[in-house]
Amino acid sequence: MPTPEPDRDSPGVPGFRTWRGVYLFVFGCFLAVVLALAIFTHVFA
Amino acid sequence: MSLVDWIVLLGTMVGIAAYGTWRTRHTSTLNTYLKGNHSTKWGTIGLSVMATQASTITYLSLPGQAYENGIAFVQNYFGLPLALILVCAVFLPIYRKLGVYTAYEYLGQRFDQKTRLLGAGLFLVQRGLQCGITIYAPAIILSTVFGWRLDLTIIFTGLLAVIYTVTGGSAAVNLTQKWQMAVIFGGMITAFIVLLAKLPSDATRIAGAMGKLQAVDFTPDLKLRYTFWSGLLGGFFLSLSYFGTDQSQVQRYIGGAALREGRLGLMFNAVFKIPMQFFIVMLGALLFVFYQFQPNTPVIFNQPAWQRQVQGPQGETFRALEQRHAVLHADKQAKIRAWVVAEKSGDPSAEAAARRSMLAAQAASNAVRQEARDALYQASPDARKTRDSDFVFMNFILTQLPHGAIGLLIAVMFASALSSKAGELNALGTTSTIDLWRHFRPLAADDEPRNVRNAKWFTAFWGLFAIGFALFVSFAENLIEALNIVASIFYPALLGVFIVAFFFRKVGGSAVFWAAIGAQAVVLAIFFIGKANPEHEIGYLWLNPIGCAACVLFSLGLQAWLPPAGPRASTA
Numbered sequence: 001m002p003t004p005e006p007d008r009d010s011p012g013v014p015g016f017r018t019w020r021g022v023y024l025f026v027f028g029c030f031l032a033v034v035l036a037l038a039i040f041t042h043v044f045a
Numbered sequence: 046m047s048l049v050d051w052i053v054l055l056g057t058m059v060g061i062a063a064y065g066t067w068r069t070r071h072t073s074t075l076n077t078y079l080k081g082n083h084s085t086k087w088g089t090i091g092l093s094v095m096a097t098q099a100s101t102i103t104y105l106s107l108p109g110q111a112y113e114n115g116i117a118f119v120q121n122y123f124g125l126p127l128a129l130i131l132v133c134a135v136f137l138p139i140y141r142k143l144g145v146y147t148a149y150e151y152l153g154q155r156f157d158q159k160t161r162l163l164g165a166g167l168f169l170v171q172r173g174l175q176c177g178i179t180i181y182a183p184a185i186i187l188s189t190v191f192g193w194r195l196d197l198t199i200i201f202t203g204l205l206a207v208i209y210t211v212t213g214g215s216a217a218v219n220l221t222q223k224w225q226m227a228v229i230f231g232g233m234i235t236a237f238i239v240l241l242a243k244l245p246s247d248a249t250r251i252a253g254a255m256g257k258l259q260a261v262d263f264t265p266d267l268k269l270r271y272t273f274w275s276g277l278l279g280g281f282f283l284s285l286s287y288f289g290t291d292q293s294q295v296q297r298y299i300g301g302a303a304l305r306e307g308r309l310g311l312m313f314n315a316v317f318k319i320p321m322q323f324f325i326v327m328l329g330a331l332l333f334v335f336y337q338f339q340p341n342t343p344v345i346f347n348q349p350a351w352q353r354q355v356q357g358p359q360g361e362t363f364r365a366l367e368q369r370h371a372v373l374h375a376d377k378q379a380k381i382r383a384w385v386v387a388e389k390s391g392d393p394s395a396e397a398a399a400r401r402s403m404l405a406a407q408a409a410s411n412a413v414r415q416e417a418r419d420a421l422y423q424a425s426p427d428a429r430k431t432r433d434s435d436f437v438f439m440n441f442i443l444t445q446l447p448h449g450a451i452g453l454l455i456a457v458m459f460a461s462a463l464s465s466k467a468g469e470l471n472a473l474g475t476t477s478t479i480d481l482w483r484h485f486r487p488l489a490a491d492d493e494p495r496n497v498r499n500a501k502w503f504t505a506f507w508g509l510f511a512i513g514f515a516l517f518v519s520f521a522e523n524l525i526e527a528l529n530i531v532a533s534i535f536y537p538a539l540l541g542v543f544i545v546a547f548f549f550r551k552v553g554g555s556a557v558f559w560a561a562i563g564a565q566a567v568v569l570a571i572f573f574i575g576k577a578n579p580e581h582e583i584g585y586l587w588l589n590p591i592g593c594a595a596c597v598l599f600s601l602g603l604q605a606w607l608p609p610a611g612p613r614a615s616t617a
Contacts, residue, residue: 029315040260041258
């Protein structure tokens with residue numbers, strides 16, 4: 001069995017110190033995309 | 046296809062497969078064969094996850110689906126980013142921590158061996174069937190369009206994937222998927238650019254006015270297949286099952302160089318998957334506008350099948366249908382142009398009247414297309430094996446793209462077939478080896494060369510199984526929906542087992558085992574009752590939360606009656 005990895009390791013992404021920050025960013029992107037699609041629907045459909 | 050197209054097609058396909066086989070020809074340990082060489086970076090994992098999920102059906106069938114029904118299908122992916130965040134935060138660290146080869150090994154450690162076998166069995170059944178659909182889908186379209194023999198097309202595509210997957214295992218799959226995705230992106234962007242250059246300036250407004258651009262629908266109706274709610278909730282559970290418990294995906298991300306690489310690969314998909322799918326469905330919606338302005342838009346896009354009837358003994362009937370469609374199509378064109386003028390005039394009542402007139406023309410045109418489809422299916426039952434919408438994008442490729450680009454787009458279809466099939470075969474071979482072979486032959490578990498040999502044999506077996514299934518199958522559903530329906534029937538109970546494993550520590554193996562069987566029965570009952578009574582049928586995405594919730598509730602209920610679970614390995 002391999003050596004367990006630290007679960008709280010740094011994401012190593014500039015601007016993000018924790019994985020929670022990465023997840024929040026991805027969630028924010030998701031909200032932005034859904035909002036953009038809702039606006040797209042409102043404008044064109 | 047011209048000589049240039051053939052060179053591009055064969056050079057791309059055989060070249061990538063040969064490169065993957067050659068680079069990974071010395072794979073000899075089970076760990077490397079099943080998980081890759083532990084140096085895989087997040088970019089490769091991200092593309093590999095994307096390539097495994099997006100088969101030819103995504104690129105071939107989805108534009109046709111949007112052509113017919115608009116872009117609402119994109120909502121199917123709304124639950125995906127949220128599911129991937131949960132997989133990253135909970136599932137992936139546990140799999141890495143335990144050092145498992147398969148997700149079902151974890152079930153054996155958390156519960157017992159019968160639950161592990163149930164999980165592996167559910168995976169093997171549904172993924173084995175889907176693997177057949179994955180290989181059948183491009184073959185039926187390409188063989189129809191090019192007049193190739195269907196059986197030979199299936200066998201050629203299937204064997205090519207089997208060869209490099211068997212030879213190099215997971216490392217070969219990751220390596221080839223990266224290059225295949227490059228071909229896919231290049232081809233799809235080329236097609237999109239060509240299409241944009243051919244569209245009128247009012248294309249988006251026309252598509253919207255004709256009901257093709259409803260990307261988000263908040264209607265709370267269980268019977269509608271694609272709404273914001275079914276996409277968010279049903280799509281969340283479907284994605285969670287797929288990315289968290291389906292070995293074909295788990296295998297892509299557990300073998301990364303570090304935990305970070307797997308997580309970033311999944312987050313890459315969480316960010317880019319919805320925009321990518323939006324791009325593909327928009328391609329379909331814009332194809333719809335493009336064909337409204339073509340003077341010779343076919344009444345049926347499966348032209349080879351249609352032309353056989355036009356030139357056959359009932360040709361007069363089919364030619365009459367063509368003529369009626371041509372007249373209605375010209376009338377519709379005029380009505381669309383009138384709507385554009387009315388819309389620009391700024392007079393709301395004139396615009397509304399022109400829109401009604403345009404939609405009536407569209408309905409009349411659709412009625413003749415339906416009549417033509419019925420006539421075709423009656424005269425040629427074989428044509429039922431495909432949906433006409435699956436030929437829309439292929440018709441555009443063959444009639445509108447320059448030579449070279451045609452070969453590139455056909456390469457896209459084969460590359461996506463090979464990449465998803467290779468990922469699936471790799472996972473089927475791994476699960477058969479780890480969860481079946483090593484379980485029933487524990488004394489052979491330490492014989493490394495023998496295990497690698499067995500993994501190769503199992504991979505080859507599943508490849509041949511998929512080819513065999515593809516040779517005898519036919520579908521009434523649009524191909525991409527067929528894939529999702531099969532997944533929605535078999536995933537929910539499996540996901541329920543994993544949810545119980547992660548979040549309900551007091552539930553033991555016997556309770557969750559029988560709960561999963563009960564939940565699977567509930568899902569099958571709902572599905573088949575819906576098929577027998579269409580007025581009671583619910584959108585298939587809802588099967589995912591229903592089946593998963595049933596499994597969790599049954600588990601908790603049964604555990605209350607059964608003796609407390611014995612101590613098992615701690616996992617979280």
